Amino acid sequence: MAGTLDFSPDDRYNAFITTCSTAPFSGGALAGIAVAVKDNISTAGIETTCGSRILEGYIPPYDAYVVELLRREGAAIVGKTNMDEFGMGSTTETSAFGPTKNPVDPSRVPGGSSGGSAAAVAAGLVPMALGSDTGGSIRCPAAFCGVVGLKPTYGRVSRYGLIAYASSLEQVGPMARTVEDVSRVMSVIARYDPRDATMFDRPYDHRPSADIGGLRVGIPGEYFGEGVDPRVAKKVRDAIGVIEDLGASTVPVSIPGMRYALAAYYVICTAEASSNIARFDGVRYGPAVDTRKSWHEAYQDIRQEKLGPEVRRRVMLGTFALSAGYAGRYYAKALGARQKIRQDFERAFRDVDVIAGPTMPTVAFPLGERTDPVSMYLSDILTAPANLAGIPAISVPCGRVDGLPVGLQLMGRQFEEERIIDAAYAYEQGVKA
Amino acid sequence: MKTIVGLEIHVQLATATKLFCGCSTDYRDDGPNTHCCPICLGLPGSLPRLNRKAVEYGLLVAKALDMRVLEESDFARKNYFYPDLAKAYQITQSDRPLAVEGTVEIEDDEGHEKIVRITRVHLEEDPGRLVHVAGASKYSLVDYNRSGIPLLEIVTEPDMRSPQEARRFLNKLRTILEYLGVFDGEREGALRVDANISIEGSARVEVKNISSYKGVEKALTFEATRQRNLLRRGQTVARETRHFMEGRGITTSARGKEEAHDYRYFPDPDLGPIRVADRVAAIDLPELPTARKNRFMAQYGISLNHARTLTGDPRLADFYEHVAPADPILAATWAADILLGELNYRNMSIAAVPADRIRELLALLRAETITDAAGVQVLREMLDACAAGRPCEKPADIVKREGLARATGDDFVAIVQAVIASNPQAVEDYRAGKKGALNFIVGQVMKETRGRADPRELGRIVSECIEKGGV
Numbered sequence: 001m002a003g004t005l006d007f008s009p010d011d012r013y014n015a016f017i018t019t020c021s022t023a024p025f026s027g028g029a030l031a032g033i034a035v036a037v038k039d040n041i042s043t044a045g046i047e048t049t050c051g052s053r054i055l056e057g058y059i060p061p062y063d064a065y066v067v068e069l070l071r072r073e074g075a076a077i078v079g080k081t082n083m084d085e086f087g088m089g090s091t092t093e094t095s096a097f098g099p100t101k102n103p104v105d106p107s108r109v110p111g112g113s114s115g116g117s118a119a120a121v122a123a124g125l126v127p128m129a130l131g132s133d134t135g136g137s138i139r140c141p142a143a144f145c146g147v148v149g150l151k152p153t154y155g156r157v158s159r160y161g162l163i164a165y166a167s168s169l170e171q172v173g174p175m176a177r178t179v180e181d182v183s184r185v186m187s188v189i190a191r192y193d194p195r196d197a198t199m200f201d202r203p204y205d206h207r208p209s210a211d212i213g214g215l216r217v218g219i220p221g222e223y224f225g226e227g228v229d230p231r232v233a234k235k236v237r238d239a240i241g242v243i244e245d246l247g248a249s250t251v252p253v254s255i256p257g258m259r260y261a262l263a264a265y266y267v268i269c270t271a272e273a274s275s276n277i278a279r280f281d282g283v284r285y286g287p288a289v290d291t292r293k294s295w296h297e298a299y300q301d302i303r304q305e306k307l308g309p310e311v312r313r314r315v316m317l318g319t320f321a322l323s324a325g326y327a328g329r330y331y332a333k334a335l336g337a338r339q340k341i342r343q344d345f346e347r348a349f350r351d352v353d354v355i356a357g358p359t360m361p362t363v364a365f366p367l368g369e370r371t372d373p374v375s376m377y378l379s380d381i382l383t384a385p386a387n388l389a390g391i392p393a394i395s396v397p398c399g400r401v402d403g404l405p406v407g408l409q410l411m412g413r414q415f416e417e418e419r420i421i422d423a424a425y426a427y428e429q430g431v432k433a
Numbered sequence: 434m435k436t437i438v439g440l441e442i443h444v445q446l447a448t449a450t451k452l453f454c455g456c457s458t459d460y461r462d463d464g465p466n467t468h469c470c471p472i473c474l475g476l477p478g479s480l481p482r483l484n485r486k487a488v489e490y491g492l493l494v495a496k497a498l499d500m501r502v503l504e505e506s507d508f509a510r511k512n513y514f515y516p517d518l519a520k521a522y523q524i525t526q527s528d529r530p531l532a533v534e535g536t537v538e539i540e541d542d543e544g545h546e547k548i549v550r551i552t553r554v555h556l557e558e559d560p561g562r563l564v565h566v567a568g569a570s571k572y573s574l575v576d577y578n579r580s581g582i583p584l585l586e587i588v589t590e591p592d593m594r595s596p597q598e599a600r601r602f603l604n605k606l607r608t609i610l611e612y613l614g615v616f617d618g619e620r621e622g623a624l625r626v627d628a629n630i631s632i633e634g635s636a637r638v639e640v641k642n643i644s645s646y647k648g649v650e651k652a653l654t655f656e657a658t659r660q661r662n663l664l665r666r667g668q669t670v671a672r673e674t675r676h677f678m679e680g681r682g683i684t685t686s687a688r689g690k691e692e693a694h695d696y697r698y699f700p701d702p703d704l705g706p707i708r709v710a711d712r713v714a715a716i717d718l719p720e721l722p723t724a725r726k727n728r729f730m731a732q733y734g735i736s737l738n739h740a741r742t743l744t745g746d747p748r749l750a751d752f753y754e755h756v757a758p759a760d761p762i763l764a765a766t767w768a769a770d771i772l773l774g775e776l777n778y779r780n781m782s783i784a785a786v787p788a789d790r791i792r793e794l795l796a797l798l799r800a801e802t803i804t805d806a807a808g809v810q811v812l813r814e815m816l817d818a819c820a821a822g823r824p825c826e827k828p829a830d831i832v833k834r835e836g837l838a839r840a841t842g843d844d845f846v847a848i849v850q851a852v853i854a855s856n857p858q859a860v861e862d863y864r865a866g867k868k869g870a871l872n873f874i875v876g877q878v879m880k881e882t883r884g885r886a887d888p889r890e891l892g893r894i895v896s897e898c899i900e901k902g903g904v
Contacts, residue, residue, distance in 0.1 A: 042478040055477070062471050064478060163477040168702035195482050197704050272702060275512050278521030279475050283575065291572045295516050322512075322697035331699060 002026045005034055005076040013101040013110070015119040016079045018047050023076035029188060031074030036120045036129040039080040040087060041172060042161035043067050046077070050163050051085040051095035051113075054280045054306035056287060064161020065196070066130060066172050066189040073188045078126060081116030085308045086277060087134050087165040089113050090379050091370065092141070094310040099367055104146055104405060108364040111144030113137040117175050118145040127176060128185050132162055134170040135265050136359075136383025139395035142175055143407025144364035146397045148182045148424065149175040151383075153414045154390035155200045158193035164276040166269035167198075169387040179396060179425040183208050186417065206418045208425035213247035215423060216352040222258040223357025223382055223409075235406040236358045239398035242430050243356070243423060253348040253355060257341035258385060264341070265384040266377060267321045267334035274318030277311065313373060338388045345389040349413045354423050358382055359395040359407030382409065392417045396424040398431075434664065435633040436657050438599045439591035440649075442606065443584045444616050445559065445623040446490045451581035452558045453481030453524065458582055461621060465564070465576035473581035475519030480703050483508075487583040490615040491531045491556050492709060494585060497609055497718055498535030498551050502710040506531050506555075508701040513694060516575050517561040525557035525586075527698040531707070537609070538723065539601045542594065549602050550590040557584050579622075585615075591629060596653035599628065603646050604745070608722045612747045619782060628653055632660045636672035640684050643677045652677040656684050725750055733761035742769040748783045749773075755788040760799045767795060767808075775812060779820050787825050790815055794828040806884030807837040840885050845878065849891070849898050852877045860899055871895060 004022045011019065017039045025032050037043060040050045042060035044067075049055040067077065084094040092100040092115025100115040102108040103123040110119045114131030118141030121129050131138040133151035142149025150173045157172050164170070174185030183206060190204035217240060224233045244250060282289035282302040289298035307315070321330040348355060361382060370376045386393035391414055395407035408427065412420040451458060454472035471479040495502050509527035535551035561580040563573045587606065593599045607624065610616035617623060625644050630653055631637040638660065640652050660670045675684040720728070722744050729740040729750075743753045743765065757764040772791070776783060794815070798808045811828045814835075818825050832838055852874055853860055862870035875891045 042476075048477070050477075058477070060471075060476065060478070062476075159478075160480050161478040164703075196480050197482055198702070271699060275510050275522050275697070275699070278512060278514065279477070279519065281514065281516075281521065283516050284474060284519065285476070296514065299514055319697065322699055324695045324697075327697070327699070 002074075003032065005032060005078065007034060007076070007078040009079075009120075009125040011125070013103050013106065013119045013123055014098055015081055015100050015116045015123065015125060017049055017051065017082050017095075017097050017116070019079035020046065020077065023078045025076035026071070026074050028072060028074030029184070030070065030128075033075055033128060034078040034126045035070055035075040035185075036079050036081045036117055036126045037067060037070075037077055038114050038117050038129070038131050039083055040132055040163040040165070041067060041130055042163065043077060043080065046080060048080060048163070049097070050087070051083040051097060052280075052307065052311065053096045054282075054286050054303070056096075058285045060161070062161065064172075065158035065191075065193045067161065069188050069191055070130075075188075079120075081114070081120055081129060083116055084113035084137075085311050086163070086273070087113040087132060087137055087170070088273070088310050088314050090136065090140050090376055091367075092116060093367065094308055096308055101367065102145055102364050105364065105403065107366055108404065109144065109367050111141030111360070111364060113141075114149070114175065115141045115145075118142055118147055118149065121145070121147045121175055121177055128181050129175045130172055130185070130189070131175050132170055132172050133383075133387065134166050134269060135380045135387050138173045138175060139359045139383050139393060139407065139409060140379070142395040143359035143397075143405060143409075146400075146405030147175055147177055148179050148394065148396050148428075149173065150182050150186060150394045150417065150421070151386060151392060152186065152190060152204075152417060153202075153392045154387075155198050156190050156202055156204065156392070156415060156417070158189075158191070158196045158199055160193050160195045164272075166272040167276065168272060169265075169269055179208055179394075179421060179428050182394070183421050183425075186421075190417075200415070202415045204417055206421065209422050210246070210426040210429045212243065212423055212426045215243075215248035215354065215419070217243060217248050217250045217423070218253035218348050218352030218355040219250050220253050220255045220258075220348070220355060220357060222255050227378065227381065228358060228361040229363070229401070231401045232358050232360070232362060232406050235399045235401060236356070236408050239408045239427060240356050243427050246426050246430050248423070251352050253352055255341065255344045255348060255385065257337060257344045258381075260337035261341055261385045261388060262377065262381050264334040264337035265380065265388055266317070267330050268338065268388075270314045270318030271321045271331050271334075272318065274315045274322065277307070277315050280307070282306075310373070341385055342389045345385070345391060345411075353412070353416075354420050355411040357409050359409040363401050363404035363406060386411050390414060392420055394420045394424050396428060398427070434661055436595055437591045437631050437633055438593035438596070438653060439629040440589045440593070440599060440602065441627040441629075442587045442603070443625045444587065444610060445620065446487055446583040446585055446615050447617045447620075448484055448486045448490065448583055450484060450486075452484050452487050452556065452583035453581055456581065460578035463578070465574070465578060468578045469580070473519065474577055475580075481524060481701075483704060483707075484583060487556055488531070488707060488709060490583075490613075491554060491585055492713060492716060493613045493615055493718070494554055494587070494610065495532035495535065496713055496716050497613055497721060498537060498554070500532040500535035500551060500554065502532045502713050503529055504710045505529065505706045505708050507706045508556075508704045509698045510701050511696045511698055513696055515560070516573070517563050517577075517580070519561060519577060519580050523558060523560060524701055524704070526555035530555035537602060537605055539598065539605050542597060547592075549592040552588040552590055554585055554587050557586060558582070559584050591631075596650045596657060599653055600646060600650040603649055605722070607646070608745055608747070612719055612721055612725075614719070630656050630660070632657070632664060632670065635660065635664060635670040638670065638672070639674045640677050641674055641687070644679065648677060648679055651682050652684060655682060659684070729753075733757055733765065735762060735765040739765040739769045742773070746783065752783050752786065752788050756792045756795055759792070759796060763799055764795055767791075767798070771809065771812065775816055779816060781816065781820055785819050786816070787819065790825050790828060797828055797832065801839060803832055803837055803839050804884055804887050806879065806888075807832070807839065810835070810837060810884060835883075837883065837885055839887065840882070845882060845886055845891065845894060846898070848881050849878055849894050852881065853895070853898055863896075863899060
């Protein structure tokens with residue numbers, strides 16, 4: 001089976017930056033299925049902007065490995081989804097191409113940074129999409145829009161072609177309306193790629209099973225404490241109750257390093273970003289520099305003009321965190337905290353198979369509400385730890401508060417996506433039944 | 434006033450492909466930006482993949498210089514903006530280099546053996562290259578063919594005491610690298626040096642951007658003189674970075690620009706650590722220059738000078754071993770004294786010389802079929818043919834064609850008599866006891882016979898003719 005798919009969606013939520021009116025596809029596991037791809041994942045022949053003016057007009061000459069795999073299995077790549085500029089945001093409002101609206105309530109943010117992918121799935125424009133998750137960028141919008149999103153283990157999915165924001169934290173992952181579809185996409189994209197030196201040869205070949213008898217579920221107190229909307233916490237506890245009813249047991253666990261998680265996360269991601277974002281200088285691709293100026297002036301001007309305020313803020317923060325005399329106080333300390341969090345999770349996973357908690361501390365908030373950066377950064381508190389530890393985490397819808405979706409987050413041991421997918425699947429099926 | 438010199442040498446490793454991608458390193462005869470891919474262009478989303486061969490080459494060097502290979506080393510990003518730097522950071526090694534603490538043995542200025550300590554060696558990628566268009570152009574072009582070429586940076590302790598020592602160190606290092614087969618010194622720009630130089634007790638100056646062996650000695654000599662003159666005049670030497678202007682042979686101040694850099698090194702999250710220390714023991718080093726030099730003296734009975742010259746370039750040494758067996762001493766003289774001079778004159782590489790033909794030439798010389806002078810003529814004809822890309826004739830054929838076969842003295846009596854007849858003054862002088870006059874006459878005869886005669890034999894015939902009063 002092979003052909004082309006016509007795609008002309010009613011994109012009223014601004015989920016897409018680019019759509020492909022006819023998308024070719026071939027035979028395979030995903031033959032003819034429309035898949036949307038976040039706009040920081042390289043697609044040969046299709047403009048890839050990262051939601052930034054500085055990459056406007058950039059058409060990659062090559063496919064990211066995940067896109068190559070999708071195409072090989074027959075998926076029709078129908079468009080590139082909106083995102084916070086370079087992934088730097090939790091609302092999709094920092095996109096240079098305007099914010100995406102939450103299909104559940106268009107006055108609310110869809111979450112971010114993969115807000116376009118979540119909205120496209122939630123609005124029914126596509127059944128599946130790829131996002132990327134650096135500190136929660138798949139799980140946050142999945143939770144806010146009421147879809148399923150998986151952040152894989154660091155090193156299980158190739159980053160080749162994913163335009164880097166924070167290399168040591170991020171992974172490409174699937175988003176869909178059901179756990180089963182997330183699992184289907186995962187089994188296509190989780191294939192070893194020797195071009196990504198941080199990869200492990202741990203392919204994912206799994207069909208979700210609702211049999212979770214004997215599963216030990218860890219409940220970390222830190223995920224239900226201060227800053228978490230009690231109504232959200234209650235929905236999540238109810239969901240965990242459903243999982244218990246299906247044969248799992250719960251065990252209280254503790255991640256004491258959580259108190260450093262957000263600070264460590266923001267130092268590491270901004271430090272890496274300051275280096276990763278530096279190559280956008282207008283010399284090789286994207287809008288060209290003004291060659292009449294001296295090169296350093298031209299660089300300064302084009303970066304000032306084309307990079308948005310949040311990107312410039314994080315680049316400056318990261319530059320500071322790595323600079324002589326401060327690197328020891330910030331970057332080195334953050335690495336230490338990261339190590340501690342990793343150990344906390346390892347310790348917890350000696351007693352439990354998965355760890356459960358809310359994905360986000362609140363439900364989706366109104367567009368334009370979180371204007372000060374710190375309050376936006378705080379919303380990553382429950383998602384960033386999994387990125388610091390490199391472990392897999394999934395968000396699955398678990399009811400609504402004030403009509404807005406709540407996400408249940410399940411985290412697992414490294415390379416144990418199968419377990420959290422089964423737990424999420426069991427919950428999803430259990431609720432349906 | 435003692436001069437103190439330390440060097441940082443960047444050598445391009447002669448791998449077939451670049452350090453982090455599959456692009457060919459053999460770009461010098463091709464157009465700009467023809468050896469590039471998403472990785473070495475730093476396209477968004479591309480990731481580096483370490484070239485195993487480059488690490489092996491690095492380990493070979495580490496073992497040859499008797500270094501300690503770190504149990505775990507890693508790559509770091511050196512962040513700075515420049516149009517030739519595709520990712521705006523260079524992947525290099527910082528706190529944890531491949532290997533540390535080595536030695537190289539050289540001769541000091543008094544001819545004694547001395548040790549130059551090697552601080553560290555590390556792997557890094559070469560940036561691209563800016564091309565400034567000739568004329569009044571208001572822009573520069575960037576060529577990324579060089580981007581990602583593997584470099585080995587070799588850092589010495591400040592152990593050299595003169596520009597000449599620095600040059601000898603570099604020659605020795607280059608020879609070792611060539612013996613290891615990890616470096617091709619004939620590739621343009623394959624070696625670049627930053628030199629630190631100070632007069633004991635004064636500030637240290639870094640001279641950047643030296644791109645030839647001769648340049649290093651020239652730059653350091655200029656800089657040592659400049660610093661001494663400052664001190665003699667009672668001034669102080671500023672701690673600074675200076676650039677070497679190869680064309681003018683001087684250094685100029687970089688005016689503190691370089692010092693302002695904060696490279697914000699941090700471990701490259703795209704590359705894992707390198708753990709290769711356990712591989713070192715299994716590495717078989719080839720015979721290195723010092724060992725080969727000693728073997729040449731013992732095995733072939735040649736002089737220290739000849740052995741040193743012949744082992745100074747592995748290709749020359751291989752060449753010598755190919756032509757030596759029949760008469761090692763004759764071969765050494767011809768290879769080290771005559772052939773090298775002719776090659777330098779033609780700016781030719783030893784690689785272009787057909788060793789079998791030279792072996793035939795040496796056989797003719799050894800059999801006294803031709804004289805040394807005729808041998809040089811034959812050699813020149815052969816080299817000219819090779820340099821022009823023409824097939825190289827057999828030396829015996831050249832001898833036949835040109836009539837260069839050694840003749841016996843009797844064949845020359847007529848020529849000798851004619852020369853004597855046309856140089857009465859010289860004959861007079863000779864009779865008056867001036868020995869030089871005989872050499873003059875012999876020279877004239879040699880010219881007439883185009884070197885086919887043995888000069889000693891000619892001398893005898895000339896004096897006999899004069900004494901016999903044959904005129």
